[in-house]
Amino acid sequence: MSREFSLQMRGQQRFSGDTRAWAPGFRYLATCFLYLTFVGADIQALEFKGQWQQGGMLIGTVAAGDSVDFDGRSLPVSEEGQFVLGLGRNAPSRVTLRVNSKQGEKSYEFNVAQREYAIQRIEGVPQRTVTPPESVMERIRSEGAEVSRARRGESQRLDFLNGFSRPLEGPITGVYGSQRVYNGVPKNPHYGLDIAGPEGAMVYAPNSGVVKLVHRDMYYSGGTLIIDHGYGVSSTFIHLSDILVSEGTEINRGDPIAKVGATGRATGPHLDWRVNWYQVRLDPAQVLEHFSNSEQVAGADGESVQIKPR
Numbered sequence: 001m002s003r004e005f006s007l008q009m010r011g012q013q014r015f016s017g018d019t020r021a022w023a024p025g026f027r028y029l030a031t032c033f034l035y036l037t038f039v040g041a042d043i044q045a046l047e048f049k050g051q052w053q054q055g056g057m058l059i060g061t062v063a064a065g066d067s068v069d070f071d072g073r074s075l076p077v078s079e080e081g082q083f084v085l086g087l088g089r090n091a092p093s094r095v096t097l098r099v100n101s102k103q104g105e106k107s108y109e110f111n112v113a114q115r116e117y118a119i120q121r122i123e124g125v126p127q128r129t130v131t132p133p134e135s136v137m138e139r140i141r142s143e144g145a146e147v148s149r150a151r152r153g154e155s156q157r158l159d160f161l162n163g164f165s166r167p168l169e170g171p172i173t174g175v176y177g178s179q180r181v182y183n184g185v186p187k188n189p190h191y192g193l194d195i196a197g198p199e200g201a202m203v204y205a206p207n208s209g210v211v212k213l214v215h216r217d218m219y220y221s222g223g224t225l226i227i228d229h230g231y232g233v234s235s236t237f238i239h240l241s242d243i244l245v246s247e248g249t250e251i252n253r254g255d256p257i258a259k260v261g262a263t264g265r266a267t268g269p270h271l272d273w274r275v276n277w278y279q280v281r282l283d284p285a286q287v288l289e290h291f292s293n294s295e296q297v298a299g300a301d302g303e304s305v306q307i308k309p310r
Protein backbone atom coordinates (compact mmCIF):
# COMPACT_ATOMS: atom_id res chain seq x y z
CA MET A 1 0.00 0.00 0.00
CA SER A 2 1.54 3.24 -1.08
CA ARG A 3 1.75 5.96 1.49
CA GLU A 4 2.90 8.39 -1.10
CA PHE A 5 1.06 10.00 -3.88
CA SER A 6 1.88 12.52 -6.45
CA LEU A 7 0.01 15.66 -6.94
CA GLN A 8 -0.11 17.94 -9.85
CA MET A 9 -1.11 21.52 -10.11
CA ARG A 10 -2.91 22.04 -13.38
CA GLY A 11 -0.24 21.74 -16.06
CA GLN A 12 2.58 22.74 -13.77
CA GLN A 13 5.09 21.03 -11.54
CA ARG A 14 4.60 17.72 -9.82
CA PHE A 15 4.93 17.41 -6.06
CA SER A 16 5.29 14.39 -3.88
CA GLY A 17 3.48 13.80 -0.64
CA ASP A 18 5.50 12.76 2.35
CA THR A 19 4.65 11.86 5.89
CA ARG A 20 4.48 14.29 8.74
CA ALA A 21 2.68 14.86 11.99
CA TRP A 22 -0.94 15.88 11.96
CA ALA A 23 -2.38 18.85 13.78
CA PRO A 24 -2.30 18.65 17.57
CA GLY A 25 -5.20 16.66 18.90
CA PHE A 26 -5.13 14.21 16.03
CA ARG A 27 -1.80 12.60 16.84
CA TYR A 28 -3.52 9.56 18.29
CA LEU A 29 -4.81 8.83 14.84
CA ALA A 30 -1.23 7.89 14.06
CA THR A 31 -1.34 5.61 11.10
CA CYS A 32 -0.54 7.33 7.89
CA PHE A 33 -0.03 11.00 7.36
CA LEU A 34 -0.04 12.69 4.06
CA TYR A 35 1.25 16.18 3.95
CA LEU A 36 1.98 18.57 1.21
CA THR A 37 3.03 22.11 0.94
CA PHE A 38 3.28 24.61 -1.82
CA VAL A 39 6.12 27.04 -1.76
CA GLY A 40 6.16 30.19 -3.74
CA ALA A 41 4.79 33.66 -3.58
CA ASP A 42 1.60 32.45 -1.96
CA ILE A 43 2.01 29.72 0.61
CA GLN A 44 -0.87 27.35 0.95
CA ALA A 45 -1.01 24.13 2.93
CA LEU A 46 -3.39 21.31 2.19
CA GLU A 47 -3.08 18.25 4.39
CA PHE A 48 -4.71 14.86 4.19
CA LYS A 49 -4.96 11.86 6.41
CA GLY A 50 -6.09 8.61 4.85
CA GLN A 51 -5.31 6.93 1.59
CA TRP A 52 -6.18 7.81 -1.98
CA GLN A 53 -7.56 4.41 -2.80
CA GLN A 54 -10.93 3.14 -4.02
CA GLY A 55 -13.20 2.86 -0.98
CA GLY A 56 -11.04 5.26 1.03
CA MET A 57 -12.07 8.06 3.36
CA LEU A 58 -9.83 11.12 3.56
CA ILE A 59 -9.88 13.86 6.15
CA GLY A 60 -8.35 17.07 4.92
CA THR A 61 -7.38 20.41 6.36
CA VAL A 62 -7.25 23.75 4.63
CA ALA A 63 -6.78 27.23 6.05
CA ALA A 64 -9.75 28.41 8.12
CA GLY A 65 -12.19 30.20 5.86
CA ASP A 66 -11.19 28.34 2.66
CA SER A 67 -13.85 26.47 0.74
CA VAL A 68 -13.46 23.10 -0.94
CA ASP A 69 -15.14 21.46 -3.93
CA PHE A 70 -14.85 17.79 -4.76
CA ASP A 71 -16.70 15.54 -7.17
CA GLY A 72 -19.22 18.24 -8.04
CA ARG A 73 -20.02 18.94 -4.40
CA SER A 74 -19.22 21.91 -2.21
CA LEU A 75 -17.91 20.32 0.99
CA PRO A 76 -18.70 21.55 4.48
CA VAL A 77 -15.52 22.86 6.15
CA SER A 78 -15.21 23.22 9.92
CA GLU A 79 -14.09 26.40 11.65
CA GLU A 80 -10.63 24.83 11.92
CA GLY A 81 -10.59 24.05 8.21
CA GLN A 82 -11.33 20.32 8.44
CA PHE A 83 -13.35 18.44 5.86
CA VAL A 84 -13.93 14.86 4.74
CA LEU A 85 -14.35 13.17 1.40
CA GLY A 86 -14.86 9.63 0.18
CA LEU A 87 -13.84 7.55 -2.81
CA GLY A 88 -16.27 4.94 -4.14
CA ARG A 89 -15.64 1.33 -5.11
CA ASN A 90 -15.08 2.31 -8.73
CA ALA A 91 -13.53 5.78 -8.20
CA PRO A 92 -11.48 6.86 -11.25
CA SER A 93 -7.68 6.75 -11.18
CA ARG A 94 -7.46 10.52 -11.00
CA VAL A 95 -9.66 12.98 -9.12
CA THR A 96 -9.67 16.76 -8.79
CA LEU A 97 -10.17 18.90 -5.70
CA ARG A 98 -10.63 22.67 -5.78
CA VAL A 99 -9.74 24.98 -2.94
CA ASN A 100 -10.94 28.56 -2.84
CA SER A 101 -8.90 30.81 -0.62
CA LYS A 102 -8.02 34.45 -0.30
CA GLN A 103 -5.31 33.81 -2.90
CA GLY A 104 -7.90 32.55 -5.38
CA GLU A 105 -8.91 29.12 -6.64
CA LYS A 106 -6.49 26.22 -7.03
CA SER A 107 -7.05 22.77 -8.48
CA TYR A 108 -5.26 19.73 -7.15
CA GLU A 109 -5.20 16.35 -8.81
CA PHE A 110 -4.71 13.12 -6.92
CA ASN A 111 -4.00 9.61 -8.15
CA VAL A 112 -6.41 7.05 -6.75
CA ALA A 113 -5.09 3.49 -6.30
CA GLN A 114 -7.30 1.06 -8.21
CA ARG A 115 -8.28 -2.17 -6.50
CA GLU A 116 -9.19 -5.64 -7.65
CA TYR A 117 -12.21 -7.20 -6.02
CA ALA A 118 -12.79 -10.86 -5.33
CA ILE A 119 -15.82 -12.84 -6.39
CA GLN A 120 -17.71 -14.38 -3.48
CA ARG A 121 -20.26 -17.12 -4.06
CA ILE A 122 -22.93 -17.51 -1.42
CA GLU A 123 -25.36 -20.40 -1.39
CA GLY A 124 -28.36 -20.88 0.81
CA VAL A 125 -29.80 -17.37 1.13
CA PRO A 126 -33.61 -17.29 0.89
CA GLN A 127 -34.42 -17.46 -2.83
CA ARG A 128 -37.02 -14.68 -2.45
CA THR A 129 -34.10 -12.33 -1.66
CA VAL A 130 -32.27 -13.33 -4.85
CA THR A 131 -35.17 -13.17 -7.31
CA PRO A 132 -37.76 -11.05 -5.49
CA PRO A 133 -41.35 -11.43 -6.67
CA GLU A 134 -42.90 -8.50 -8.55
CA SER A 135 -45.19 -7.89 -5.58
CA VAL A 136 -42.32 -6.64 -3.38
CA MET A 137 -40.67 -4.31 -5.93
CA GLU A 138 -42.46 -1.25 -4.60
CA ARG A 139 -41.45 -2.14 -1.04
CA ILE A 140 -37.80 -2.56 -2.09
CA ARG A 141 -37.86 0.79 -3.91
CA SER A 142 -39.34 2.70 -0.99
CA GLU A 143 -36.96 1.12 1.53
CA GLY A 144 -34.05 2.13 -0.71
CA ALA A 145 -35.34 5.72 -0.75
CA GLU A 146 -35.61 5.70 3.05
CA VAL A 147 -31.99 4.60 3.36
CA SER A 148 -30.85 7.28 0.88
CA ARG A 149 -32.67 9.94 2.87
CA ALA A 150 -30.98 8.81 6.08
CA ARG A 151 -27.60 9.18 4.36
CA ARG A 152 -28.20 12.67 3.05
CA GLY A 153 -25.88 13.89 5.79
CA GLU A 154 -26.88 17.47 6.38
CA SER A 155 -25.67 17.48 9.98
CA GLN A 156 -22.69 19.55 11.04
CA ARG A 157 -21.51 17.06 13.65
CA LEU A 158 -17.77 16.44 13.82
CA ASP A 159 -17.86 12.91 15.27
CA PHE A 160 -16.07 11.55 12.19
CA LEU A 161 -12.90 13.36 13.34
CA ASN A 162 -12.64 11.23 16.47
CA GLY A 163 -11.76 7.88 14.92
CA PHE A 164 -13.62 4.59 14.66
CA SER A 165 -13.52 1.33 16.56
CA ARG A 166 -14.82 -2.13 15.65
CA PRO A 167 -18.52 -2.50 16.42
CA LEU A 168 -18.19 -6.25 17.06
CA GLU A 169 -15.29 -8.62 17.67
CA GLY A 170 -15.33 -11.75 15.56
CA PRO A 171 -14.02 -13.27 12.34
CA ILE A 172 -14.35 -11.25 9.13
CA THR A 173 -16.51 -13.26 6.73
CA GLY A 174 -17.15 -10.71 4.01
CA VAL A 175 -15.22 -7.74 2.67
CA TYR A 176 -15.93 -4.53 0.82
CA GLY A 177 -16.25 -4.53 -2.91
CA SER A 178 -16.49 -8.24 -3.61
CA GLN A 179 -18.69 -9.27 -6.50
CA ARG A 180 -21.47 -11.36 -4.99
CA VAL A 181 -23.10 -14.37 -6.58
CA TYR A 182 -26.11 -15.47 -4.53
CA ASN A 183 -27.48 -18.98 -5.14
CA GLY A 184 -25.66 -18.85 -8.50
CA VAL A 185 -27.12 -15.48 -9.53
CA PRO A 186 -24.67 -12.52 -9.94
CA LYS A 187 -25.94 -9.56 -7.89
CA ASN A 188 -24.64 -6.18 -6.73
CA PRO A 189 -21.21 -6.00 -5.10
CA HIS A 190 -20.97 -6.30 -1.36
CA TYR A 191 -20.21 -3.01 0.37
CA GLY A 192 -20.04 -3.93 4.01
CA LEU A 193 -17.60 -5.53 6.35
CA ASP A 194 -19.16 -8.77 7.58
CA ILE A 195 -18.22 -9.77 11.11
CA ALA A 196 -19.57 -13.13 12.27
CA GLY A 197 -21.07 -13.36 15.72
CA PRO A 198 -23.68 -15.42 17.49
CA GLU A 199 -27.33 -14.42 17.29
CA GLY A 200 -27.97 -11.79 19.93
CA ALA A 201 -24.33 -10.68 20.38
CA MET A 202 -24.10 -7.01 21.31
CA VAL A 203 -23.11 -4.45 18.65
CA TYR A 204 -21.35 -1.31 19.94
CA ALA A 205 -21.29 2.12 18.34
CA PRO A 206 -18.01 2.44 16.38
CA ASN A 207 -18.19 6.21 16.79
CA SER A 208 -20.47 8.84 18.29
CA GLY A 209 -23.37 10.24 16.34
CA VAL A 210 -27.11 10.58 16.06
CA VAL A 211 -29.49 7.79 15.07
CA LYS A 212 -31.00 8.56 11.66
CA LEU A 213 -32.90 5.39 10.83
CA VAL A 214 -34.32 2.42 12.69
CA HIS A 215 -36.15 -0.18 10.62
CA ARG A 216 -36.79 -3.64 11.97
CA ASP A 217 -37.58 -5.46 8.76
CA MET A 218 -36.21 -4.27 5.45
CA TYR A 219 -36.52 -6.72 2.57
CA TYR A 220 -32.81 -7.21 1.87
CA SER A 221 -31.17 -5.85 4.98
CA GLY A 222 -33.59 -6.99 7.69
CA GLY A 223 -33.14 -5.07 10.96
CA THR A 224 -31.40 -1.88 9.81
CA LEU A 225 -29.81 0.97 11.78
CA ILE A 226 -28.12 4.12 10.44
CA ILE A 227 -26.01 6.48 12.54
CA ASP A 228 -24.90 9.90 11.30
CA HIS A 229 -21.33 10.88 12.25
CA GLY A 230 -21.49 14.27 10.54
CA TYR A 231 -20.43 15.89 7.22
CA GLY A 232 -22.04 13.06 5.25
CA VAL A 233 -20.26 10.23 7.08
CA SER A 234 -22.63 7.53 8.34
CA SER A 235 -22.57 3.96 9.59
CA THR A 236 -25.19 1.40 8.59
CA PHE A 237 -25.72 -1.89 10.44
CA ILE A 238 -27.85 -4.60 8.87
CA HIS A 239 -29.30 -8.09 9.46
CA LEU A 240 -29.87 -7.09 13.11
CA SER A 241 -32.10 -9.15 15.38
CA ASP A 242 -32.76 -6.22 17.68
CA ILE A 243 -32.14 -2.46 17.76
CA LEU A 244 -31.69 -0.78 21.15
CA VAL A 245 -31.81 2.88 20.15
CA SER A 246 -34.42 5.08 18.50
CA GLU A 247 -34.33 7.71 15.79
CA GLY A 248 -33.00 11.06 16.98
CA THR A 249 -31.05 9.58 19.89
CA GLU A 250 -27.49 10.84 20.37
CA ILE A 251 -25.08 8.04 21.10
CA ASN A 252 -21.45 7.79 22.17
CA ARG A 253 -18.75 5.51 20.90
CA GLY A 254 -18.95 2.16 22.68
CA ASP A 255 -22.64 2.40 23.50
CA PRO A 256 -24.57 -0.84 22.97
CA ILE A 257 -26.81 -0.13 19.98
CA ALA A 258 -28.11 -3.39 18.53
CA LYS A 259 -27.89 -7.18 18.47
CA VAL A 260 -26.51 -9.48 15.81
CA GLY A 261 -29.04 -11.38 13.71
CA ALA A 262 -29.61 -13.07 10.37
CA THR A 263 -32.56 -11.04 9.12
CA GLY A 264 -32.96 -10.18 5.41
CA ARG A 265 -30.61 -11.70 2.84
CA ALA A 266 -28.29 -13.64 5.14
CA THR A 267 -27.23 -17.25 5.58
CA GLY A 268 -26.42 -17.01 9.26
CA PRO A 269 -25.99 -14.51 12.09
CA HIS A 270 -23.42 -11.80 11.40
CA LEU A 271 -23.06 -8.05 11.51
CA ASP A 272 -22.77 -6.24 8.19
CA TRP A 273 -21.30 -2.77 8.91
CA ARG A 274 -21.23 -0.18 6.18
CA VAL A 275 -19.70 3.27 6.05
CA ASN A 276 -20.96 5.94 3.68
CA TRP A 277 -19.89 9.40 2.61
CA TYR A 278 -23.29 10.69 1.51
CA GLN A 279 -24.42 8.05 -1.04
CA VAL A 280 -20.81 6.96 -1.73
CA ARG A 281 -20.05 3.60 -0.15
CA LEU A 282 -16.68 3.40 1.61
CA ASP A 283 -14.62 0.49 2.88
CA PRO A 284 -15.08 0.12 6.67
CA ALA A 285 -11.82 -1.85 6.90
CA GLN A 286 -9.90 1.10 5.43
CA VAL A 287 -11.67 3.49 7.76
CA LEU A 288 -10.55 1.36 10.73
CA GLU A 289 -7.02 1.11 9.35
CA HIS A 290 -6.50 4.84 8.90
CA PHE A 291 -8.86 6.31 11.48
CA SER A 292 -8.86 3.89 14.35
CA ASN A 293 -9.62 4.98 17.85
CA SER A 294 -8.42 2.28 20.18
CA GLU A 295 -9.44 4.12 23.33
CA GLN A 296 -12.65 2.14 23.37
CA VAL A 297 -13.17 -1.14 21.62
CA ALA A 298 -16.17 -3.30 20.96
CA GLY A 299 -16.99 -5.40 23.95
CA ALA A 300 -14.87 -3.29 26.29
CA ASP A 301 -17.41 -3.90 29.02
CA GLY A 302 -16.73 -7.63 28.97
CA GLU A 303 -19.38 -8.72 26.49
CA SER A 304 -16.83 -9.42 23.77
CA VAL A 305 -17.46 -12.70 22.03
CA GLN A 306 -15.11 -15.31 20.66
CA ILE A 307 -16.44 -17.65 18.05
CA LYS A 308 -14.91 -20.08 15.61
CA PRO A 309 -14.49 -19.00 11.99
CA ARG A 310 -16.91 -20.81 9.69
Ligand SMILES: [Zn+2]
Residues within 6 Å of the ligand: 174, 190, 192, 193, 194, 271, 272
Ligand atom coordinates in the same frame (compact mmCIF):
# COMPACT_ATOMS: atom_id res chain seq x y z
ZN1 LIG B 1 -22.72 -8.48 4.35
